[in-house]
Amino acid sequence: MTNLLQGKRVFVTGASSGIGRAVAIGCAQHGADVALNYGHDEAGAESAVREIEALGRTAFAMQADVAEPESAGRFVGEAATALGGIDVFVNNAGICPFHGFLDMPVDTFERTMRVNMHGAYFMVQAAARAMVEQGTGGSIMAMSSISALVGGEYQTHYTPTKAGVLSLMQSTAIALGKHGIRCNALLPGTILTEINRDDLADRQKREYMESRVPLGRLGQPEDMVGPAVFLASDLSAYVTGAALLVDGGMFVNLQ
Ligand SMILES: NC(=O)C1=CN([C@@H]2O[C@H](COP(=O)(O)OP(=O)(O)OC[C@H]3O[C@@H](n4cnc5c(N)ncnc54)[C@H](OP(=O)(O)O)[C@@H]3O)[C@@H](O)[C@H]2O)C=CC1
Numbered sequence: 001m002t003n004l005l006q007g008k009r010v011f012v013t014g015a016s017s018g019i020g021r022a023v024a025i026g027c028a029q030h031g032a033d034v035a036l037n038y039g040h041d042e043a044g045a046e047s048a049v050r051e052i053e054a055l056g057r058t059a060f061a062m063q064a065d066v067a068e069p070e071s072a073g074r075f076v077g078e079a080a081t082a083l084g085g086i087d088v089f090v091n092n093a094g095i096c097p098f099h100g101f102l103d104m105p106v107d108t109f110e111r112t113m114r115v116n117m118h119g120a121y122f123m124v125q126a127a128a129r130a131m132v133e134q135g136t137g138g139s140i141m142a143m144s145s146i147s148a149l150v151g152g153e154y155q156t157h158y159t160p161t162k163a164g165v166l167s168l169m170q171s172t173a174i175a176l177g178k179h180g181i182r183c184n185a186l187l188p189g190t191i192l193t194e195i196n197r198d199d200l201a202d203r204q205k206r207e208y209m210e211s212r213v214p215l216g217r218l219g220q221p222e223d224m225v226g227p228a229v230f231l232a233s234d235l236s237a238y239v240t241g242a243a244l245l246v247d248g249g250m251f252v253n254l255q
Pocket residue numbers: 013014015016017018019020037038039040041042064065066067092093094095096115143144145146147187188189190191192193194195196
């Protein structure tokens with residue numbers, strides 16, 4: 001492994017499973033110390049901490065519901081104390097409870113908005129405040145989605161949050177550029193994780209999704225590591241306000 005992130009302190013929300021967990025461990029493999037946030041899955045977070053520590057890096061984990069605005073200052077504050085500062089922030093926590101549009105329960109809509117959109121806003125704001133106070137710049141990235149660009153029948157509550165997160169990175173790139181803080185969005189295609197386990201248990205649906213990918217397979221969480229490390233590292237020093245699609249070519253595959 002390279003040491004692209006040597007000396008960097010990377011914070012990741014939703015790091016107990018899937019993409020966030022892979023990115024947290026991947027950043028440690030590239031030399032970073034890592035702070036992990038999680039919602040419910042303490043065992044997942046603790047096993048990630050053990051993997052990071054086995055790499056000789058420092059890891060810190062904290063449970064906090066990102067839907068609660070007060071979680072943001074608490075996570076960023078405690079993690080910065082544990083790691084001695086903050087250099088990179090990955091806003092990743094998210095949910096996608098698939099449901100039809102016409103009978104969408106108000107609770108499902110509101111919870112999805114609060115976790116994915118409000119959570120991103122207040123977490124990114126807390127991370128930015130800490131970076132500005134520290135005065136050494138930084139890199140912020142948010143896990144948007146291919147769903148920021150295209151719709152989904154059972155994702156009418158979810159796709160607007162992913163478009164919102166992409167837009168948040170564009171506006172914060174402008175607001176924070178003067179502080180040397182870069183803000184970018186990662187747009188995964190379909191990556192096999194807990195979030196879509198039930199949806200893709202339908203064999204026909206899974207085969208259809210696979211057939212849309214020119215590279216011939218759905219993504220694995222580890223496919224997001226290289227792009228995240230790039231945006232975290234100084235290799236992307238002049239990249240801000242950008243959207244990086246990581247989908248095996250799914251989006252461009254019309255026919
Ligand atoms: N998988 C995919 O195909 C795609 C995923 N994405 C995005 O990637 C991100 C990660 O998803 P993915 O890895 O697939 O899904 P997972 O379900 O595997 O992981 C979701 C993570 O978010 C955490 N989380 C959920 N709600 C909260 C909350 N309220 N507070 C704190 N943490 C929370 C979970 O923690 P815990 O389990 O501990 O509660 C878990 O660590 C999401 O934002 C998703 O929208 C984007 C495009 C495609």
